[in-house]
Amino acid sequence: MALWLDGEVIENYAWNQELFSLRVRTEQPFEFIAGQFVRLGLAHEDGRVQRAYSLVNGPDDSVLDFLVNRVHDGLFSPMLHGLKAGQKIQVSQPPSGFFTLNEVPDGDSLWLIATGTGIGPYLSMLTTDIPYERFKRIHLIHAVRYSADLAYRDLIQSWVDKHLGQLQYQPIVSREDFAGALRGRVPALIESGALQAACKDELNDRAQVMLCGNPEMIRDAKVLLDSMGLPKNLRRKPGNVTVEHYW
Incomplete structure (x- = not known):
């Protein structure tokens, strides 16, 4: 109770x-x-x-x-x-939920992909030492409609500066051009390779991906990543993609 x-x-x-x-x-x-x-x-x-x-x-x-x-x-x-x-x-x-890093298998890279307010759990994770100790490369990807929705940018930049070369922040803005941001939907940017190119990294079997936010983004990205050899992560069968249905 x-x-x-x-x-x-x-x-x-x-x-x-x-x-x-x-x-x-x-x-x-x-x-x-x-x-x-x-x-x-x-x-x-x-x-x-x-x-x-x-x-x-x-x-x-x-x-x-x-x-x-x-x-x-x-x-x-x-x-x-x-x-x-x-x-x-x-x-x-007590607090609830299993969208935590202790549920994520080891890998070389960690891709924290969020839409909108789904970035929240990732920010909590990035305050801890855990992701930096476990993964060589960390990509925080925040997709929003407008640049004004890119919350906590100063805080995120301070972490990028502290973990230079290990943590990267990549915004995606779908409805306007914004310096440094990609434009489009997350699944399409993965399918075209634009997201990987911007992050200068590969989505391969040594990547761990977390998806949080819009159910359509999660659904489409999960299907695409599975086709790329990155299956859903389950306790009974560890994989590469861990999801949180945020609303």
Whole structure:
């Protein structure tokens, strides 16, 4: 049974009009594995409203960080969007999910591919030493519609500078040109070889790929990667592609 912790909003940071980071401090710290998620809860006239969100912060951080996109016809994300510092929110315990690096087999390269807010779990992973100790090359790939949706760029760049030659950040922007970004859908960029060329690396049997975000991207990329000799990773049969269906 889930336990609900009382939390306080520390900051509601707007990346743009729809995308925001909600930062929360709970009454007591808790342990989680980078890549896991919790449920956020708010009081509502029909009872508690809740939804699962991945933790963006690292396991050692005292402030919890959640990357959220407001869905205008939804119920919960507009409520989160309107929260201000000092307001209360509930956080579920224990954390859940198996989209973690300890579920990923060893390899030479790690490809962290996300669309939209699906980048959240990867940012949590990259705060830890684990990916840098296990993989020679790490590619963080973030696909969005507009450049304004490329959240946490300064933080990511600081990690790239710290792990120069090991960590690479490759944005993909589908609806406008943006310096340094590829343009198009993730599966198409893989199929054409454009993503591999930009990353100066190969998607071969020594690559481990994680996919998080839009279900269509995951479905199409998974089928394509399987045809390239990179099967889905299962506990009973280890492979090369680990997925998280983010919504």
